[in-house]
Amino acid sequence: MTTGKISIAQHYHERTKYDPKTIATKSQGLDWSRQPTPFKEYRLGISFDLKPYLTEKSETIANSAEDDWLRRLSRLLFCTYGLTAKMLTMTGEPVYLRAAPSAGGLYPAEVYLISRGTPFLPAGLYNYQPKTHSLIQFWEKQVWTELQTACFWHPVLNNTQLAIVTTAIFYRSAWRYQDRAYRRIYLDTGHLLGNIELAGALTDYRPHLIGGFSDRALNELLYIDSEQEGTTIVIPLADLLDPQQNLPLAATALPSPIDTNYPRIPDGELIGYFQQATEISAEPEKIEVTNQPSLEDKYNFPFCLKVSTVIEPIDWGENQELLENTILRRRSTRTYNGANLTLNELKALLDFTYQPQHYIEQNLDRSPDYFDLSLIETFIAVSGVDGLEEGCYYYAPKAQELRQIRFKNFRRELYYLCLQQELGRDAAAVLFHTADLKTAVAKYGDRVYRYLHLDAGHLGQKLNLAAIRLNLGVSGIGGFFDDQVNEVLGIPTDEAVLYITTLGRPR
Secondary structure, three states, X not given: OOOOOOOHHHHHHHHOOEOOOXXXXXXXXXXXXXXOOOOOOOXXXXXXXXXXXXXXXXXXXXXXXXXXXXXXXXXXXXXXXXXXXXXXXXXXXXXXEEOOOOHHHOOOEEEEEEEOOOOOOOOEEEEEEOXXXXXXXXXXXXXXXXXXXHOOOOHHHOOOOEEEEEEEEHHHHHHHHHHHHHHHHHHHHHHHHHHHHHHHXXXXXXXXXXXXOEHHHHHHHOOOOOOOEEEEEEEEEEEOOOHHHOOOOOOEXXXXXXXXXXXOOOOOOHHHHHHHHOOEOOOOOOOOOOOOOOOOOOOOOOOOOEEXXXXXXXXXXXXXXXXXXXXXXXXXXXXXXXXXXXHHHHHHHHHHHHOHHHHXXXXXXXXXXXXXXXXXXXXXXXXXXXXXXXXXXXXXXXXXXXXXXXXXXXXXXXXXXXXXXXXXXXXXXXXXXXXXXXXXXXXXXXXXHHHHHHHHHHHHHHHHHHHHHOOOEEEEEOOOEHHHHHHHHOOOOOEEEEEEEEEEOEO
16 A cells, blocks of 8 residues: 555545534535435436336236336336335425435435346336336447446356446535535445345346446446546346356456545545546456455454354245335334343344345345455444343354453443434444455555445345344434544444444334
8 A cells, every 4th residue: 555645535534524523613504495306307218117017916917028027127126216105394395215225315326227138128228217116218229338348348247138327416415414425325325235135136136246347438328427426336137037147246346546645625525536536447457355254253352252143044934025025114213212122133133134144045145245345344332132231242243243342331422422313322232334444445445435335335224124124123324423433332443434223122
């Protein structure tokens, strides 16, 4: 890693930390007249209505091969990012909720579909329209070769016919969260990845994640203004009903350069500079990333209490309707009643999130695609779990055990750390995802900041869905006093806090 100034990823993380002494200066009043719309509109294009294909059997359409194919695609997109609720505000304006959670309900992510040309969906570029559950084809020509070129000829694109591409419209989140919005944007996109993984299991698609691509080429391919919107991830969809597409896992996390020569960047311009600084312009040397577990977890504190987390997997039912219903009824909990969880409930949450191999019999184990989970650590502050002593624990996923590192009830501190949100105080357990940012940058360059938050959001969505399945409360928190988390919980200062998930019983 280059010596001298810290990299732009480390600079961004330090600069966007919340601190009790400076948070007031970072808080700005919201200009409601400039609130962005969470929906992208196209004036021209061909619309493909997917609503008739949401039901398993329809009296209005025949059950042909085309209908079955469109039904799978409709279900996949709806469970990924479809509208699941409509609420009216005090002004009478509707607010729509989606299958994937988003910080502040701002939904900065856009979902595009690229078709190579199938018997049932012509070649071209499509934008998913959640408001109408439809696809709008805004470019009718074949662009698959351009997609392959932009993804440096990733092998999974050789035989696949469809690819989802997600982007972020930065101002949708920055309007409220200013420069810290970049963190939330990639966490939100990670939530989408969690949904795509499981929705793929429901519809016989195998998502493959491509995080290393030519950003400029993808932005140009999608005809987006890179000053306002940027590509975040490419997800080829392997159709498991076609044996030629049933390919081995091949996630791609390519490194970007390390930028230590950045200028003084004014507030409000940090997100744009950081996104461009983490772009890849030419194919770098590939890094082999394996999801096979190593022999040891990172931390093995001496003389600590160790509690096994091995438990029977959550039962999602034979026909997987429970999973689909859970995705569609997921909501972020607003308040907890302060009651305890059981140790078995906490174990089940961890098992579903971190031990996908236990779900083979339920056809939910598709070897979930992450960029590099070896870079992410998990700590849990336990305030109220029956059968588990209060304190802070390190979760060791490879050993499947909790390792206690502090002995104290942290409710008061958690309330403070979570910006005086009662969710932190009243939760039975608060889970923290962290990463050694310096080590991560040395491996992948500054682009690793994207990968870390995508993976943390992906894990967070798995926690969300497991909690809802168990009728528990759950809510992610992206705003917190960064350095104070390390101090209070006694976790190493090298661990940059990425994401917080609160767990408890809903009021």
